[in-house]
Amino acid sequence: MKNLSTIFGKDNLDEIVFSNRNKAYGAYVLRNEYSNQLTKALFIGTAFIASVSVIPFLISALKSDPIITELPTSGPVILKNVDQPDKPKPTPTSPVQQNIKTVENPEYNPVREVRKEKPLPTKKDFEGAAIGTETKPGEETTITVAPPATIPGLPTVAPYNPPTPQPAEDPNKLINQNEADVAADFKGGINAFRQKVAQGFDTESVGQDGMISAIITFVVEKDGSISNLKVNGSNSDFNSEAERAVKSIKTKWTPAQLKGKSVRSSFRMPISMKIE
Incomplete structure (x- = not known):
C-alpha cells in the first residue's frame, strides 16, 4: 500500500x-x-x-615565518660567553709526599706455583717507620700509617682517630677534702662538732691526768653519715672514749660536692683535752 x-x-x-x-x-x-x-x-x-574550519588556515597564513640563520656545517660549534673572558685552566701539580720512612707491608696469598716474592720486612725495618705503599728511607716517625699524598692548594683531611674511651667513674670513690669543690661541713661549723665531742666525753674513764691529744679520722659518706672512724693517740683509754663520743653524735654532716654531685670524702681532726 x-x-x-x-x-x-x-x-x-x-x-x-x-x-x-x-x-x-x-x-x-x-x-x-x-x-x-x-x-x-x-x-x-x-x-x-566551513567558516570555523578556515580560521586555523587564516591564522597560520598571517603568521610570519621565523628567520633561520644557517650555522657553518664544517667543524664543531663552540659557544663562548663574551661577558666573561676565558680563564686559564690550573695546571695539576704532582702530589707532595712527606719525607718519612715507610715500609711496604705486602699481603701474601697461598698459590699452587712457587713464585719469587719480595722478602717480608723484618722487625728492625718497622722500627721508626710507618706502613705505606712502598719501602723508602726517610725521617723516623711514630705514626703507624703514612698519611696520603697532598696536593698544594687543596685542603688536607686529617686521618680519623677514634676517641680514647674514658674509664667509668667509681661512684664510691673516696676523695680528700682538698680535692672537693665544696668540702664536707658540720651544722654550725667544725667548732660546733668539737663542742659536741667534748660534751659527750667522759673524762672519768681515762686513767691519766694532764694534757692528752689524739687524731680523729673518719669518712663523710654521700648521705652525710660517718664511717671508718679511727682515733690514733698515745692513750688507749682516751682513744676509746673519743671514738664513743663521736659515734654518739646523731647530727649528720653535709657531704662534700664534686662537679655538682655528692661524694665520699675523708676528714681529719686533731683533738686535745686537759684531764684533772
Whole structure:
C-alpha cells in the first residue's frame, strides 16, 4: 500500500489533515514552512562549520615565518660567553709526599706455583717507620700509617682517630677534702662538732691526768653519715672514749660536692683535752 504523501503530495496531505479546521492555528503554518526552515538551517550550519574550519588556515597564513640563520656545517660549534673572558685552566701539580720512612707491608696469598716474592720486612725495618705503599728511607716517625699524598692548594683531611674511651667513674670513690669543690661541713661549723665531742666525753674513764691529744679520722659518706672512724693517740683509754663520743653524735654532716654531685670524702681532726 503506497504512502498517502506520494499519492496526494505534501500540500494536499496538509489540506486533507486540516480540512474543516482552523487553519489559522499555528500547527498548520509550521507544517507548511517546515521544509523551508529545514533547508535554511542546513545551509546555515554548513556555512558555520566551513567558516570555523578556515580560521586555523587564516591564522597560520598571517603568521610570519621565523628567520633561520644557517650555522657553518664544517667543524664543531663552540659557544663562548663574551661577558666573561676565558680563564686559564690550573695546571695539576704532582702530589707532595712527606719525607718519612715507610715500609711496604705486602699481603701474601697461598698459590699452587712457587713464585719469587719480595722478602717480608723484618722487625728492625718497622722500627721508626710507618706502613705505606712502598719501602723508602726517610725521617723516623711514630705514626703507624703514612698519611696520603697532598696536593698544594687543596685542603688536607686529617686521618680519623677514634676517641680514647674514658674509664667509668667509681661512684664510691673516696676523695680528700682538698680535692672537693665544696668540702664536707658540720651544722654550725667544725667548732660546733668539737663542742659536741667534748660534751659527750667522759673524762672519768681515762686513767691519766694532764694534757692528752689524739687524731680523729673518719669518712663523710654521700648521705652525710660517718664511717671508718679511727682515733690514733698515745692513750688507749682516751682513744676509746673519743671514738664513743663521736659515734654518739646523731647530727649528720653535709657531704662534700664534686662537679655538682655528692661524694665520699675523708676528714681529719686533731683533738686535745686537759684531764684533772
